[in-house]
Structures are given as C-alpha cells and as structure tokens.
Amino acid sequence: MNSGFRTLLYKEILRFWKVLVQTVGAPVLTALLYLLIFSHVLEDHVQVYPGVSYTAFLMPGLIMMSVLQNAFANSSSSLIQSKITGNIVFVLLPPLSYMEFFLAYLLAALIRGFTVGLGVLLVGLFFADIEMRYPLWMLVFALASGAVFACVGIIAGIWANQFDHLAGVQNFIIMPLTFLSGVFYSIHSLPPFWQSVSHFNPVFYMIDGFRYGFFGQGDVDPWLGLAVVSPFVALLAGVTLMMLKSGYKLRH
C-alpha cells in the first residue's frame, strides 16, 4: 500500500536536514560548551560515582538533554511554522490518517534528537573515556524519553498560536525540567528536600536510566525508571493521538 506516510516522514527529515548547521550543529556546539565549562570547573572537585570522572558522568546527561530538547524542537517548530505560514494545508489535504501523521512527526523528531545526541557523544569521546556498559538500557531510555518530548512538541506545536507560546513551553517547562533533573549532578548531592522534589520530575528518571546504561550505576534502579517513564510515553502518545483525531486546532 502506497501511503503518504513515507513521504511525510521523509519531508520532516529533509526539513531539518537542509538546515543541519542550525538543527544539529548548533545544539552540539551548545552541549560542547557546557561540557568544556562544567568539566573545567568541576572535574577535580566532584566525583559522583566511584571510578567515573565528572566529565564522563556529565556526558550521558548532556546527550540526553540534547535528545530531549531537539525532539521537542523538531516537532514543535515544524508544526508551528507550517501553521503560521499556512502550508500545513499541504499535509492536511492528502489522504493521510491521524496515525500516519502522528508517526511521521514522532519518528522525525526522534531522528533529529538521536542525530544531535550522536553528535554530542562523538564530540564527548574526545574529552573523556566513556564506557557504554548496557547499550540496550541506553537505547530504551533514549527512545522512550525522546518519544515523550516528541509528543510534547507535537502537542505544543498544535496548541501554540504563535512562536511566543512555544518559547514559553521551552523556557518554563522544558528547561527547568531538564536542568533540575540531574544532568549536571547526582541528586544525592542535593539537600533531602530537593532530593524528594527531584523524584517527582520524570526527566530525572529518563536521565538516570540513560546514565545507568553507560556506567551500570545510577541514583535509582533502571527498572523503576522504566516503570515511571513508560506511563508517560503512553499518556502523552494518547493525548497527542486524541488531539490529532479530534482535529483540534488543525481541522476546526
């Protein structure tokens, strides 16, 4: 069956691929700057896990942060641009189902997130010895977490009427959640109150589980992390699909 799904996915990938410097180069550079500055300042002062340098500890957090932010950025910016320029009709007029629409935007966002994440990893290899003990755990957490943020991106892209709305989501939800999730530190270094607050942040489990895949050590058991993250995948995918099915803000 020749469906439009493949083409929509291809178009969504081509869209960011054509401006690779902005969509992949820039976030990799940002992560590199974090890496340089934090590892320079903290390398000799902080050791979170035995046998793991601070720079090595930082890497999974930065990779995951890049995956999440770019998965969000891809789906949200694609949709809002199409809505504001009006060319969203090009994908609303063809015989695409809401499921095909969802999967195309989801997969393209994951591919963008993974491309950036891979870029950060490659750059990081120059700065630290990074072991990757459980690649499957890495993949599971990267996929699940990337999917959550891709969905948030689709929801935000459909909901937002202007770029300011998206910036609001980015600045007041995405950034605090990722920065306060243990990208740069172990939550065990936090005072007890903030430790318990961190346990309510789903992004904490995403990053911790992903880091477990690298070092075989984490703040919580990866199975617990998976048990927390999976319902979020289901919930956000469900909400996204319901929005798309109802035609909310797309088919008035």
Next chain:
Amino acid sequence: MSTRKGYAGFVSAEAQRIHCPAVRLRGLEKHFPRVHALRGIDLDIAQGEFFALLGPNGAGKTTLISILAGLTRASAGSVSVMGFDVTKQYRDARRSLGVVPQELVYDPFFTVRETLRLQSGYFGLRRNDDWIDELLANLGLTDKAETYTRLLSGGMKRRVLVAQALVHKPPVIVLDEPTAGVDVELRQSLWNFIRRFNSEGHTIVLTTHYLEEAEMLCERVAMLQDGRIVALDRTANLLRAGAERRLLLDLDTPDLPEFLRPRLKGREGNHYVLDLPDYGDLEGILAQLRVAGIPIRDLALRQANLEEVFLKVMHGGQA
C-alpha cells in the same frame, strides 16, 4: 463464493459512482463560536460541470470549500465528493479532490520540483515526474523547477499551488479565488489549462470575485449570502431572468416616435434607453424607423451581465 460476492459488490458500487454527483451537500451547517457560517446548504454539482460559487466576503464560500476538503468539520449535514463521504471515507474523498487554496502558501524549505514530488508522495504517488514535468510546462514553470518557491513572485507561487492541486489528477478540482492578484496573461493561460481539464471530464468548482470570469467559464452558478444559497441556476438562465436587455438609441429627431414610447425607460445623454426583452423585436423597430424616415445616429445593445444579476440578488431581489 464470498470473494466473488465481495467483488461483485465492489463493481456495483463503482458503477453507481459513475452516476453520482461530483459534489453533494445535504443540510450542511457550520457554527463557529461566534458565527453561523453555513445555514443549511443543499447542493449537487454534476460530474464534468464547470461550477461557480459566488458571494460577498463572509458569505461562507471558503468555509464550504474547507468542509469539502476536510480542513473544517461540518456541524451538521453530509458532504461527499465523487460519492465518498468526506469524513467516513476521507481517503477516497481526498484522493478525488484537488484544492487550490486562496492564500499564497508555500513551504520555504523546498524547491518547486521538491514541493511537487512531496505532494505526489502524500497521495501515494512515488514516480510522478512525467506528470510533474507536464504540469510545469503547462503552467510556464519549467525554468523555475529547481528554484525555491519562496523566491518566486506571487503569480508564480499561485501557479505552483495550481500544480500542487493537480499532481494526483483529481476528478474534482476546487479553485478558491485563483486569480486574485494575478496578471491578465496568467489568468488567460490558467483558464485555458483548467478548461482543458474540464473538457477531459474533470469537474471544476470555482470561487471568484471576478464575475466576468464566472460568466465566461461557468455553466452553472450558486450565489451564497449569509451562509445560504440565494440563487442557483444555469448561468444563461440567471442572465436572462436577472436583468433586462436594453436598446440605446440616439435618433436625429426632436421627439421619440410614438410607437417607441411604451418601451422608454429613461435617457442617458443623447440616448433613449428602451426596453428590449426580445432581441427579435429589433428588426421591426429598425424597419419602422426607416419607414418613418428617422435617421439613427447611434445604436447600442446592452445585455445583462452577471455582476448586475449578482448585485440584484444580493440586495434582496430574486434572480
């Protein structure tokens, strides 16, 4: 046995489809939060028709087209394209429809050819380059194929939109104000192209502010006002019924001859404006003038145009 039955059923549905209207609207209603945009529209557009949807801004034309295209959902009523319900059988309905939107929209990331290839792909057409090349040639876009659409002029962008609507050779083509802001030359070539589609059996539905275009192109016209159809007839019938035919005469005589007085409607400059419902009377009038020895300095016939009919209908009159 069951497969044969299924097959037979399929064929008969297809056979029915041959006779179904290209577009069918029944009891179509659309409420927006503050606007009652469509108030019960019933309309059939036959296959192969060249149909115009006219009405002032805000009459509901674009809402109607959006519902037809699945971009907007009806509040009540049913809509089908080539016999396919636009919500229950949306895939077939959308495959049957090509829409040229009113706004000059484009995707800044892609060239003209990429845009058309993507649009083909959305409809499941992978290798469509022969047809794309034909579209480009017919719309005068061949030398712009590798140019980014965003760099094209407004008229050129409009042509790309027309090409996009036609990539899948839809049986029904809807053009929403396609010639707004477009120069005369392009208008002509665009209409020639669309006429060709029409002559090959494609149904054309057009909204336009240029009433002379509708008059020239369309066999049948619906006029919309406040979400209702206020006139629906063949263009020729509307013209005949809607406005009077006039004979304008400038005669070399101080007074209008007695036999013409009943026809007198008024004066415009040196001309008497005379009622002439039947053009067949003209010959008799001229003969009588010749017999009376009254020379004619100037003569003109004034026919109703769609604009007059439109204005009359919109201001409460019946066409």
